[in-house]
Amino acid sequence: MRFLLIIIFFSCASLLFSQTEKTYFQQQVNYNIVVKLDDKNHELTAFEKITYTNNSPKPLTSLYFHLWPNAYKKYNSALGKQQLEDHNTKLYFAPDSILGFIDGLEFKVGDEKLQIEYAPYDEDICIVYLLDPLKSGESVEITTPFHVKIPKGIFSRMGHLGESYQITQWYPKPAVYDKDGWHQMPYLDQGEFYSEFGTFDVFITLPKNYVVGATGDLVNGEKELDWLTAIAEKTATIDSFDYKDMSFPASSDTTKTLHYHQENVHDFAWFADKRYHVLKGEIELPHSKRKVTSWTMFTNNEAYLWKNSIEYINDATYYYSLWNGDYPYNQVTALDGALSAGGGMEYPNITVIGESGDAFGLETVIMHEVGHNWFYGILGSNERDHGWMDEGINSMNENRYIETKYPTRKFVGNDSIAQKNIFKWLDISQYSHKTQYELGYLVNARRNLDQPIEETSAAYTPLNYGGIVYAKTAIVFDYLMAYLGEELYDKCMQRYFNEWKFKHPQPEDLRKIFEEETGKELSWFFSGLIKTTNKIDYKIAGSKKDTSNTENILLKIINKGEINGPFSISGVKDGKIITTQWYEPIGNKTFVPFKKGDFDNYRIDAELNIPEIKRKNNTLKTSGLFKTTEPIRLQWLGSLENPDKTQLFYTPIAGWNMNDKGMLGLAFYNSTFPSKKFEYVLAPMYAFDSENINGYASFFY
Ligand SMILES: [Zn+2]
Known part of the structure; x- marks a missing residue:
């Protein structure tokens, strides 16, 4: 007895200990940055003051800082090495004149200089040693001047092309310190961000005729807002844009200083271009009915596509708010960035969009990047360690947006003749939009070359980074929503949003909410589908009479896959789904009851919600020989x-x-x-x- 009691005491003590050890806390970092753009030499001269509050239970003697402009300093930065692995030699062969870096640093507390030390291999990380330990609950004000040589905008996400500026990851920034310790990390292409929340006050000085898009609200910016609104009114009247005219107007001799303020964000980005056309709109949020101002900014290059960009940004803000929780900021901006050759990139309040080629492509990228305001911006998960929590869940919302707004849209749209012909040639034009995510997953999963959804970004092959982090996550969350129903799924996501906004949620926090809210044990999802490459394959193997209820037939289901999850069966007549029923996990095999009706066949996952690895064994014909053989035209991706x-x-x-x-x-x-x-x-x-x-x-x- 006594022995037992001692064990109980010790296990309770260790439980208590581990809980206090891992209690959630979050550091606060407030920034005040004064920066001047030199558009002749493509440089920034700046002074930064940060107020760092230690909310951790331990005192801190030093802070890790990211100095990410140094990713562009030389060929063998962590960025350079990753690019080389991916056969991208731009940075490797770049002459010094087009590289970028940050220098001129002198960290101080008051008048006293702080010692700093660069990370051994990565000059884009340094340790700043404090004069005195920063006790739990205390704050310290650290200042430093800095100078950035802006790289040519051909390497990654920061740079300039001529006098078009994309100023991102540009200032000294403390790494995240959380319950697991420091998360210092070099800047990379494949692998995104993790940053502390705080308040930003940024004062940007530049020639007067630059149009600037940035994180945050303008303070005392009535004059600037009037100017932007006037450009927007003019843009709205232009019928055709001269796409060949991409020349830069001369810079004004006089400068202006713009003050941006934003609370509850974890980054600050800004973009400046004298050629921008501007459009302005407004969204009424679905829950609070609060109004948010929307802006889009673009050059002549694809202006004909951007004419409807306010619709895209407004719809994205509306639907993401409706499903996940209202947008908490005052403005949302999307702009046309000359730097990226296609695609886009997200920052708080503001997203940059590359060349799109067609209107649907532009809408998809704008809505995806705007969506990152929720999955990255507001819900600040660690993107480097759990890329699926931002890219994957965001891709699920992307597909949901397209299915909601364009319910009849197929895999191939009417966007270009070339697209249509290729998909006709491949015999896939009949498939739904979601098929592209499914194929992204299947291309490697079918050959067992896939990797789990829960994996660090840098560990993925390039094909799996897209096919797993984005595509598989999108379809498994879609599966979860189909199983739970939209109402319950939205309730879970909205609780996740409310409890974790402006914080750093972990995978287990999301799981806890889904399990509590649904009352279901979801290890098949959060352990099976997220953490393993286990495949799903349900087979319908036969039927027999239900002697206990003559209204039903009993269908024999065999779980041939490695995931014990829920599944649906439909009664299908003339190719149409008549009725669908969901079943809880069954283990290896069982008979399940299905209400009889006038059907041609019974089919597992007829609505294509489950990422099945093999669909040929999903159908049971109600009559005829070879009941489980499926007609060719119904075979999934048969051709x-x-x-x-x-x-x-x-x-x-x-x-x-x-x-x-x-x-x-x-x-x-x-x-x-x-x-x-x-x-x-x-x-x-x-x-x-x-x-x-x-x-x-x-x-x-
Ligand atoms: Zn994304």
């Missing part, structure tokens, strides 16, 4: 599974990269090699309208 004469298999995939490229491509893979080790994937990404081959190859040895 894709037929090799052509040359043994070259083809699978269209949706191509993504770190900039969220939405281009569709073809992944060619040769599966006749004897060993997977020699298998290769070559995915030439083809931008249909610009006719650019933007391919990459990944070799597995």
Whole structure:
């Protein structure tokens, strides 16, 4: 007895200990930055004052800072190395004149200088040693001047092209310190961000005729807002834009200083271009009815597509608010960035969009990037460690937006003749929009070359970064929503939003809310589908009479896959779904009751909600021989599974990269090699309208 009591005491004590050890806390970092743009030499001169509050239970003797402009300093930065691995040699061969860096740092507390030390291999991280330990609950004010040479905008997310400026990850910024310790990290392409929340006051001085888009609200900015509104009124009257005119007007001799203020954000980005046209709109939020101002800014280049951009940004803000919780800020901006060749990138309040080629592409990228205000901006998960929590859940919302706004849209739209012809040739034009996410997953999952959803960003092959983090996460959350029903799913996501907004949620926090709110045990989802590459495959194997209830038939279901999850069965007549019933997980096999009716067949997942690896065993005909054989036309992607004469298999995939490229491509893979080790994937990404081959190859040895 006594022995037992001691054990109980010790286990309680260790439980208490581990709980206090891992109690949630969050540091607060407030910024005051005064910055001046020199658009002759492409430089920033700035002074930063940060107020850092230590809310952790422990005193801190030093702080990690990110100095990310140094990612562009030399060929062998962490960014340079990652790009080289992906066969991108731009940084490797770049002359010094177009590289970028941050220097002129002198960290101080009061008048006293602080010692700093650069991380051994990454000059874009440093440790700043404090004069005295910063006790729990106390704040310290740290100042430093800094100077940034802006790199040419051809390497990654920061830079300038001529006098068009994309100023991102540009200032000294403390890394996150949370219950797991410091999260210092070098800047990378494949792998995004994790930052502390705080308040930003940024004062930008630049020639007067620059149009600026930035995080935050203008303070005492009536004059600037009047000027932008006047440009917007003028833009609205322009019928045709001269897309060939991309020249820069001369910069004004006089300058202006713009003060932006924003609370509850974890980054500050700004963009400046003298050529921008402007459009202005307003959204009434669905829950609070509060009004939010929307802005779009764009050059002549694709102005004809941007004419309707206010509709896209407003609809995105509305639907994300409706499903997840109201947008908490006053303004939302999307702008046309000259830097990225396609795709887009998100920052708090503001997103930058690359060349789109067609209106649907532009709408998709704007809505996706605006959506990151929720999944990255407001819900500040660690994107480097759990990329699915931002990119994946955001991609799920992206698909939901398109299915909601364009319910009849197919895999291929009416966007271009070239697109239509390719999809006709591949015999896939009949599939739904969501198919592209499913294919993104299946292209590697079918060959067991996939990786789990829960994995660090840098550990993914480029194909899996798109196919798993974005695509598989999107379809598994869609599966979860189909199973729970939209109302319950939205209730979970809204509780997640309310409890974790302006914080750093972890995967277990999301799981806890879903399990509490639904009253269901969801390990098949959060452990099985998120943490493993286990596949789903349900088979309908036969039927028998239900002697206990003559209104039902009993259907024999075998779980041939490795996930014990819920599934649906539909009664189908003339190719139409008549009725659908969901079933809880069954283990290995069982008979399930289904209400009899006038059906041609019973089919598992007829609504295509479940990411099944094999759909050929999903159907049971109600009469005739060979009851479980499915007609060819109903086979899922049947034509894709037929090799052509040359043994070259083809699978269209949706191509993504770190900039969220939405281009569709073809992944060619040769599966006749004897060993997977020699298998290769070559995915030439083809931008249909610009006719650019933007391919990459990944070799597995
Ligand atoms: Zn994204």
